[in-house]
Amino acid sequence: MSMNNNIKNQVTRRKTFAIISHPDAGKTTLTEKLLLYSGAIRQAGSVKSRKSSKYAVSDWMEIEKQRGISVTSSVMNFDYKGYRINILDTPGHQDFSEDTYRTLIAADSAVMLIDGAKGVEAQTKKLFHVCAMRGVPIFTFINKLDRFCKNPLELMEEIENTLGIRSCPMNWPIGLEGDFKGIYNRKLKQIELFESQGHGQKIVPTDSGSIQNEKFKEILGEHLFNKLCEDIELLDIAGEKFDMDKVQKGELTPLFFGSAMTNFGVEPFLEEFVKTAPCPKSTRHSDGVIEPFDEEFSGFVFKIQANMDPAHRDRIAFIRICSGKYEKGMEVNHIRTNKKIRLSQSQQFIAQERVFVEEAYAGDIVGVFDSGNLMLGDTLCGGKSNFSFEGIPMFPSEHFAVVRTKDSSKRKQFLKGINEISEEGAIQVFKKPNYGVETLMIGVAGVLQFEVLEYRMKNEYRVDIDVQTSPYSMARWVVRENSNNEITGYSDSIAMVEDKYERPVLLCRDQWTLNRIQEKNKDAKFFDIAPVL
Numbered sequence: 001m002s003m004n005n006n007i008k009n010q011v012t013r014r015k016t017f018a019i020i021s022h023p024d025a026g027k028t029t030l031t032e033k034l035l036l037y038s039g040a041i042r043q044a045g046s047v048k049s050r051k052s053s054k055y056a057v058s059d060w061m062e063i064e065k066q067r068g069i070s071v072t073s074s075v076m077n078f079d080y081k082g083y084r085i086n087i088l089d090t091p092g093h094q095d096f097s098e099d100t101y102r103t104l105i106a107a108d109s110a111v112m113l114i115d116g117a118k119g120v121e122a123q124t125k126k127l128f129h130v131c132a133m134r135g136v137p138i139f140t141f142i143n144k145l146d147r148f149c150k151n152p153l154e155l156m157e158e159i160e161n162t163l164g165i166r167s168c169p170m171n172w173p174i175g176l177e178g179d180f181k182g183i184y185n186r187k188l189k190q191i192e193l194f195e196s197q198g199h200g201q202k203i204v205p206t207d208s209g210s211i212q213n214e215k216f217k218e219i220l221g222e223h224l225f226n227k228l229c230e231d232i233e234l235l236d237i238a239g240e241k242f243d244m245d246k247v248q249k250g251e252l253t254p255l256f257f258g259s260a261m262t263n264f265g266v267e268p269f270l271e272e273f274v275k276t277a278p279c280p281k282s283t284r285h286s287d288g289v290i291e292p293f294d295e296e297f298s299g300f301v302f303k304i305q306a307n308m309d310p311a312h313r314d315r316i317a318f319i320r321i322c323s324g325k326y327e328k329g330m331e332v333n334h335i336r337t338n339k340k341i342r343l344s345q346s347q348q349f350i351a352q353e354r355v356f357v358e359e360a361y362a363g364d365i366v367g368v369f370d371s372g373n374l375m376l377g378d379t380l381c382g383g384k385s386n387f388s389f390e391g392i393p394m395f396p397s398e399h400f401a402v403v404r405t406k407d408s409s410k411r412k413q414f415l416k417g418i419n420e421i422s423e424e425g426a427i428q429v430f431k432k433p434n435y436g437v438e439t440l441m442i443g444v445a446g447v448l449q450f451e452v453l454e455y456r457m458k459n460e461y462r463v464d465i466d467v468q469t470s471p472y473s474m475a476r477w478v479v480r481e482n483s484n485n486e487i488t489g490y491s492d493s494i495a496m497v498e499d500k501y502e503r504p505v506l507l508c509r510d511q512w513t514l515n516r517i518q519e520k521n522k523d524a525k526f527f528d529i530a531p532v533l
Helices: 003-012 027-038 062-067 094-105 122-134 152-163 214-220 222-238 244-248 266-276 408-423 448-461 511-520
Strands: 014-021 074-080 083-089 109-115 138-143 166-169 171-174 182-185 190-194 206-210 252-257 283-285 288-290 298-306 315-323 325-327 331-334 339-342 347-350 353-356 359-361 365-369 379-381 399-405 428-430 439-444 465-469 474-480 494-498 504-508 524-527
Touching: 003 014, 003 359, 014 027, 014 094, 014 122, 027 074, 027 083, 027 109, 027 266, 074 365, 094 122, 094 298, 109 122, 122 152, 138 152, 138 266, 152 166, 152 252, 171 190, 171 222, 171 252, 214 222, 244 252, 252 266, 298 408, 399 408, 399 448, 408 428, 408 448, 439 448, 448 465, 474 511, 504 511, 511 524
Parallel strands: 014 083, 014 109, 109 138, 138 252, 166 252
Antiparallel strands: 074 083, 171 182, 182 190, 190 206, 283 288, 298 315, 298 379, 315 365, 325 359, 331 339, 331 379, 347 353, 347 365, 399 439, 399 465, 428 439, 474 504, 474 524, 494 504
């Protein structure tokens, strides 16, 4: 087998996807259950089981365990029936949305998780639109059918009206309002009934067979069985037909029903998803397009995480491989600095477990040890290639605070901590001429990030910080023809600062103030997403 054939075979079995949802829709639980069904873990630890100290295996940061929410994007991989699955488990909490936006850049498809009782929620809408903007195919899992849920037809209508996308149910729930018996698999034309046991910690047995089998009428009862037959007939006549071209174009989403908590419908979803989800695609760059099957290695940094292992104070750069084959210790071109660097100590993750990687292929995510050379959006190329992938845009912060160290003797640790956390993209750092070096303006996507910043500075860098929130609610990058001119306006409602690249940024209290500033400064352009460098 030639090298190219080997790469092609490896790439076509890769499925790299992100899970997106509103907070509390059960995203971390679903991630765990996919690991459970793949055999990667033997028992799932529910995020709800605080008393028994069983935390979700995909939540590693201490504050996540205490709060029961994901605040960083976990990256996990496992094998399932010949496929290599890479899951990007993103924070659902709105306060961490920027990390989620960046993660979606590294995904080939997305699983949209919807709470069956609540339907399409605000954060789901935001993330859906980011996927639509990027042309990421979406698969939908309606979760929590072990509880009271909306009518499945209502949920389909809501998805279409709210998100503007049609849905095609791949399976259909049997039973309603928390009394969920199982699902009807439309593709296999069979009923799959589930037994609830072990609180969803282990794989659940199923009783499956043809809908023609009389025993199911007996088990379900005549009323429920007849209702199921009517629903199936309605879907077959009036429902949307499955069309992979429409899925790829973002016009249709395959729809699955189940309960991640009790494991209902998880395995049928995983089975169908790995068969239909897209494998890695071509990627645009400064010189054109590169195919995933190309022999030359290329990739980009989409996430940086410092102190994943507090004992070793390590810093990991996560690389999405776009083409070719990665080999441990290989030398690559670091395009931004125009230098050769060696990618050492590469690893992949299954929850807290790290596995050192000898080789990886397009579609895979690898974490490499980084001493501070790599930044978000950096392009890495093998051989003689020197093109750049599009940079990762900076999204505007919506909350701001003046942050300073309480102990001036810890200035060095303070600046190191702030710098490293900002390089992860968790916070944005702004400087102001009249601030001292121990005082910085910090911008975040949501207020909870200030709490995480305080926690991490204290626990990882041994620095106590003082956080004073500011009244600003929006940031705009300013580009003007005459750089000597100052922005004129209402000084108490705005602040002019610089980002880490020394670009001028206007902080405003509200939209009204911004409108007035724009009127008074006609020669300036105000960008809500930072121009990519």
